[in-house]
Amino acid sequence: MKIAVCIKRVPVMDVRFRIAADGKSVDETGLKYDVNDFDLWAVEAALQLKEKTGDGEVVVFSLGPDAVQEQIRKALSMGADRGVQLKADRAPADPLSIAKALAAELKASQWDVVFFGKVAIDSADQSVGPMVAELLGLPCVSAISSLDIANGRGTAKRELESASEIVEFPLPVVLTVDEGLNKERLPNLKGIMAAKKKPLEVKPAQLDAGTVNVVAMELPAERAAGRIIGEGAAAVPELVRLLQTEAKVL
Amino acid sequence: MATDFFNIDSALSEEERAVRDSVRRFVDESVMPIIGDAYVQGKFPKQLIPRMAELGLLGANLPEEYGCAGLNNVAYGLIMQELERGDSGIRSFASVQGALVMYPIYAFGSEEQKRHWLPKMASGEIIGCFGLTEPDYGSNPSGMITMAREQKDGSWVINGAKMWITNGSQAKVAVVWAKTNGDADQRSIRGFIVPTDAKGFTAKDQKGKLSLRASDTSELVLDDVHVPGDAILPKSGGLKSPLMCLTQARYGISWGALGAAIGCYEEALSYAKTRVMFGRPIGGFQLQQARLADMLTEIVKGQLVSLHLGRLKDAGTFTPQQVSLAKRNNVNMATNIAREARRMLGGNGILAEYASMRHMANLESVYTYEGTHDIHTLILGQAVTGLNAFE
Amino acid sequence: MANVFAFAESRGGELRKVALEVVTAARTLADATGGGEVHALLVGAPGIAGKAAPLGAHGADVVHLCEHPAFANANPEAAAALAAQLLKQTGARAGLFPASAQGRDLAPRVAAKLGVGLASDVTAFSAQGDAIHAKHPTHTGKVIATLALTGTPALLALRPNVFTPKESAKAGRVESVAPVADPAASRVVVKEMRGGGKAKLDLSEAPVIVSGGRGLKAAENFKLVEDLAAAFGNAAVGATRAVTDDGWRPHSDQIGQTGRVVSPDLYVAVGISGAIQHLAGMRTSRTIVAINKDKEAPIFKLADYGIVGDVFEILPPLIEAVKAARASRG
Known part of the structure; x- marks a missing residue:
């Protein structure tokens, strides 16, 4: 089983972001970075699939500056076999540009499964996985929350709004991973040491100009400060009155 | 976000940060939710041992050929820091297993003893x-x-x-x-x-x-x-053999105390920002800000001491007296920070639901064991004067 | 004059509310760019033709209809092929999709087929000269990016519940269209749909969401949350990650950074402390009510109306009061 996983380096989100001086990017000063959550679940899914089938290779791809090697090595420390950095100054705003660069690289090999996380929590596009599938001519199942692969076919569950669907698909396939599929393993210390010795290839990303650009970034308007209207059951009538007369939602 | 006022992360290697982050997550997910109860019940949470072993936390700075992770001493120190951010008891468990049992077998044992004991101790099979x-x-x-x-x-x-x-x-x-x-x-x-x-x-x-x-x-x-x-450990001889073990353990303790201090400081800071008294968060009052500023300053100093000591240890040039200084300083400042943090938490601070009083009580043991604060004072006194004040 | 394409999402033979939102938004964009035609695409099993009328009523000039048994469930491979062809045929300046679970799967495929850019999860847009500008929350809603789409067509996937459906009756001429790719030959096949009956409101569509957290103490106590949702009548039930991780509720109910992002008119947080990951999923709700025993809980910083106290004491009278308020309104 030959498995590719595409991962992204994203800022750790528990901070107050600032807009950079150019007015169209996030100020990176003091930010810490990690692998996108959904991509960690994609790595975990790939590792579990390899473990289940008993052989094969898990290759991790990431597009970006040299700093993404840290995230690739995290995936290697979890157990992936080798990594490929598609070198670029930064990930472009147009998801199709990213998808084309990834597809150009993935095309060079035959993959049984290409995994993505459902969405990158920074750019929040949720587009690159299905785009890569389309560019490679592969079937795609996005946002899966369960997975079973055997004998060249697979079954997955997709969560919809208040519903879910069970889909069947052939291999090779592109899958994007939603929360709930698994919980990623923590890299153990031996894995961290071993990751340093695993191959990590660096290639230039073939990026086109794209047709989506960021023209501005801003912080959302702050909500008005919260208001506590009372304590215990005694506050219920006041709440209902406010919902009716002030918020007009009841 | 973790306390890193001087961007000390930038002085750590990627691998050191990766180790720290894994242990930090383990502590947040597996230790924090149960440690308050374990403490109240007076029980070591031994269900954590298999997970700690699987992560490679036992004897992590010993070589890979004996089933250990082969980490450098800074990474080892960071493990101790994160474990003690959870609880001194958890860090003590790992310190004893790694620095006081595995280390002497590694340092003073025969090749047969090392091959027999170390892999089983790294895997947690033998405590x-x-x-x-x-x-x-x-x-x-x-x-x-x-x-x-x-x-x-x-x-x-x-x-x-x-x-x-x-x-x-x-x-x-x-x-x-x-x-x-x-x-x-x-x-x-x-x-x-x-x-x-x-x-x-x-x-x-x-x-x-x-x-x-x-x-x-x-x-x-x-x-x-x-x-x-x-x-018998064939290469052991004289009191200096167990003292070498203690130097290893004290090194880990200097980092561990830092972890306890960071845990207390972060708890106090978070509380100060959300606890409203006299119409505003208590963090807005000068007295509490002074406490927080003092805590933060001591933590940054401790971080620099431990990190540099780790670099010296990795270079093979550290002295037991330097370890004494780090243990003495960091445990002492952690003890003070834990007490101040507990006070900032007001009445809530005496509950096991919060960590500060637990750390405060733990640190009294840490202050006393592995060379009391006073003994380390005398070690330093002897180191700088050349005069022995022990006897 | 610029035509605008709109994908009208349906499920189980029924239009989804997002279909009307997308068609309404397409109408707005067409009118703003010189009054072109809105071309809606509606695919479904035979019989879906009967659902085309509301699309015309919300501003579609033409409803392209493709009925096929293999469109009974979502069939993104065949739907994408058809959408891409219609976008080309109609010379559309823009293509609008819902940023729903299905829309976010479909739109990127169409973008890749056409080789054009896509802005996802769009909360506002405007035509700016040759470009279309779209506002798109990033970084878990802590930053708002304005994207300029310079390709033609420009594709946008619109966040549900943000664009209010508005009637502006058009011809709504229905034209049957044959599939481009055989829907029965799609490689990925839906074998089973679970849930999603008409009675159950989607989190993304519900005007009211009642959400529960660890403060409910046990899975069975979620009954109180469900009862309050039922009292509102138009409410869906959500949950925090802690609750879904513990298995009290399915993951699909999770609201937050790694779950669903919602913006209902009213969000009622029951026993939710307000972890930053949760706030990322609901901070754009219009009105927020929080009920929590801990008055220091961060949720109260965000709540328009907070009540401090035991949820088990407060919810039963609240359920009755909401029922009474609705009854008195008739």
Whole structure:
């Protein structure tokens, strides 16, 4: 089983972001970075699939500056076999540009499964996985929350709004991973040491100009400060009155 | 976000940060939710051992050929920091297993002993304890009365009692330090690997602790315990052997105390920002800001001390006196920070739901063990004056 | 004059509310760019033709209808092929999709087929000269990016519940269209749909969401949350990650950074402390009510109306009061 996983380096989100001086990017000063959550679940899914089938290779791809090697090595420390950095100054705003660069690289090999996380929590596009599938001519199942692969076919569950669907698909396939599929393993210390010795290839990303650009970034308007209207059951009538007369939602 | 006011992360290697982050997550997910209850119940949460072993936290700075992770000493220190951010009892467990049992086997043991014991201890299959301190000999271990006598067939018979032994009651093996063949001089001290199921060996938990409650602390009694000739650690000799172990452990403690201090500071900071009194968060009052500023300053100083000490240790140039300074400083500042944090939490601070009072009580033990604060003062005094004030 | 394409999402033979939102938004964009035609695409099993009328009523000039048994469930491979062809045929300046679970799967495929850019999860847009500008929350809603789409067509996937459906009756001429790719030959096939009956409101569509957290103490106590949702009548039930991780509720109910992002008119947080990951999923709700025993809980910083106290004491009278308020309104 030959498995590719595409991962992204994203800022750790528990901070107050600032807009950079150019007015169209996030100020990176003091930010810490990690692998996108959904991509960690994609790595975990790939590792579990390899473990289940008993052989094969898990290759991790990431597009970006040299700093993404840290995230690739995290995936290697979890157990992936080798990594490929598609070198670029930064990930472009147009998801199709990213998808084309990834597809150009993935095309060079035959993959049984290409995994993505459902969405990158920074750019929040949720587009690159299905785009890569389309560019490679592969079937795609996005946002899966369960997975079973055997004998060249697979079954997955997709969560919809208040519903879910069970889909069947052939291999090779592109899958994007939603929360709930698994919980990623923590890299153990031996894995961290071993990751340093695993191959990590660096290639230039073939990026086109794209047709989506960021023209501005801003912080959302702050909500008005919260208001506590009372304590215990005694506050219920006041709440209902406010919902009716002030918020007009009841 | 973790306390890193001086961007010390930038002075850590990627691998060191990766190790720290894994342990941090383990502590947040597996230790934090259960430690308050374990402490109140007075039980070491031994269900954590398999997970700690799987992560590679036991003897992590020993070589890979013995089943260990082969980390450098800074990464090892960061592990101790994160574990003690959870609880001193958890860090003590790992310190004892790694620095006080695995390390002496590694440093003073034969190749057969290393191959036999270390992989099983790294995997958590065998838990060990370290028997040096005695009921009447704490700060002056050279006075110990535990005695091992060599028999005609080359085996040994050991008699004595050891006290304040972390992991004692759950250990399968004890590294016991004893004088040999009736010689009262400290130079006769040797280390022995003693299976705890040996006839005449008993371990009894010490009850009524108000500190390190989530840790097993035991009293060991060795009553004519018979061990074979290959139980002796062949390269051990004199008091300096166990003191070398203590230097290893104290190094880890200097980092661990930092973890406890960071845990208390972060708890206090978070509380100060959300706890409203007199119409605004208490963090907006000068008295509390002074507390926070003092805590943060001491933590940054401690971080720099520990990190540089780790670099010296990795370079092989550190001295036991430098370790004394780091242990003394960091434990002392952590003790103060824990108390201040508890006070900032007001009445809530006395509840087990919050960590600060637990750390505060734990740190009193840490202040006292592995060379008391005062003993380290005298070590430093001797180092700078050349004059011995111990006796 | 610029035509605008709109994908009208349906499920189980029924239009979804997002279909009307997308068609309404397409109408707005067409009118703003010189009054072109809105071309809606509606695919479904035979019989879906009967659902085309509301699309015309909300501003579609033409409803392209493709009925096929293999469109009974979502069939993104065949739907993408058809959408891409219609976008080309109609010379559309823009293509609008819902940023729903299905829309976010479909739109990127269409973008890749056409080789054009896509802005996802769009909360506002405007025509700016040759470009279309779209506002798109990033970094878990802590940053708002304005994207300029310079390709033609420009594709946008619109966040549900943000664009209010508005009637502006057009011809709504229905034209049957044959599939481009055989829907029965799609490689990925839906074998089973679970849940999603008409009675159950989607989190993304519900005007009111009642959400529960760890403060409910046990899975069975979620009954109180469900009862309050039922009292509102138009409410869906959500949950925090702690609750879904513990298995009290399915992952699909999770609201937050790694779950669903919602913006209902009213969000009622029951026993939710307000972890930053949760706030990321609901901070754009119009009105927020929080009920929590801990008055220091961060949720109260965000709540328009907070009540401090035991949820088990407060919810039963609240359920009755909401029922009474609705009854008195008739």
